[in-house]
Amino acid sequence: MTELILTEDARKVIIKDAESAYPHECCGFFYGSDDDKRTVTEAIPVVNTKEENRERRFEISAIDYMKAEQYADENGLTLLGVYHSHPEHAAIPSEHDLRQALPYFSYIVVSVKKAKTAAVLSWKLNDQGRFEQETVINQNNPFDVDVFLSSFNQ
Amino acid sequence: MAKIIIPTPLRKFTDNQSSFQATSGNVGEALNELTTAYPGVKGHLFDDNGQVRQFIKVFVGEDDVKDLDNNATLVESGTVISIVPAIAGGSC
Numbered sequence: 001m002t003e004l005i006l007t008e009d010a011r012k013v014i015i016k017d018a019e020s021a022y023p024h025e026c027c028g029f030f031y032g033s034d035d036d037k038r039t040v041t042e043a044i045p046v047v048n049t050k051e052e053n054r055e056r057r058f059e060i061s062a063i064d065y066m067k068a069e070q071y072a073d074e075n076g077l078t079l080l081g082v083y084h085s086h087p088e089h090a091a092i093p094s095e096h097d098l099r100q101a102l103p104y105f106s107y108i109v110v111s112v113k114k115a116k117t118a119a120v121l122s123w124k125l126n127d128q129g130r131f132e133q134e135t136v137i138n139q140n141n142p143f144d145v146d147v148f149l150s151s152f153n154q
Numbered sequence: 155m156a157k158i159i160i161p162t163p164l165r166k167f168t169d170n171q172s173s174f175q176a177t178s179g180n181v182g183e184a185l186n187e188l189t190t191a192y193p194g195v196k197g198h199l200f201d202d203n204g205q206v207r208q209f210i211k212v213f214v215g216e217d218d219v220k221d222l223d224n225n226a227t228l229v230e231s232g233t234v235i236s237i238v239p240a241i242a243g244g245s246c
């Protein structure tokens with residue numbers, strides 16, 4: 001399994017979005033680095049533009065996608081993938097998710113049961129075009145590491 | 155001269171380049187220039203009939219080329235062409 005490191009800040013944003021959108025699906029992008037280990041440092045919610053069935057469907061506008069690429073570019077980040085929630089369903093991608101899934105991206109799916117987060121899983125297409133689960137590693141307080149390193153370097 | 159923005163998932167086919175400078179005068183020719191330079195992009199951008207794939211949109215600035223002149227949409231120096239994958243899904 002590939003690994004996805006999820007910082008606490010990014011995880012909080014995703015969970016908050018998933019729970020506040022309930023009973024509808026939320027969606028958003030996440031960013032970070034992909035040099036050695038894929039690390040998500042930032043998540044940003046976007047509008048679920050689906051007009052109907054938002055409790056089981058999501059859609060992101062083309063303009064929001066372009067803005068996401070631009071945001072990554074301007075901030076020296078890599079657009080690593082898309083998150084969305086599954087209200088009252090497992091955090092496993094559906095056939096609908098698979099149909100429009102792209103290679104390279106990680107897909108974080110949040111299962112929300114009774115407005116509370118039940119699971120946060122990540123998935124990535126393999127070379128055969130099937131979803132494979134990623135190991136999500138929760139990273140606490142990445143900021144402290146930066147503070148430590150900067151004080152060390154002075 | 156138009157700049158084509160490559161979406162992140164296709165950058166493994168463009169030597170990690172995030173954009174491509176095309177010299178053509180319209181969108182269709184500019185996209186062909188891109189796939190000639192980076193043949194690996196072709197199958198992800200066009201279907202078997204040579205049309206842009208179902209879940210891919212092409213934008214010039216903030217306009218879908220379908221609302222303009224499709225592949226015949228003229229581009230000039232400074233035009234930004236974006237290849238935009240449609241992002242959607244759901245739980246069941």
Ligand SMILES: [Zn+2]
Binds near residue numbers: 084109244
């Ligand atoms: Zn889904």
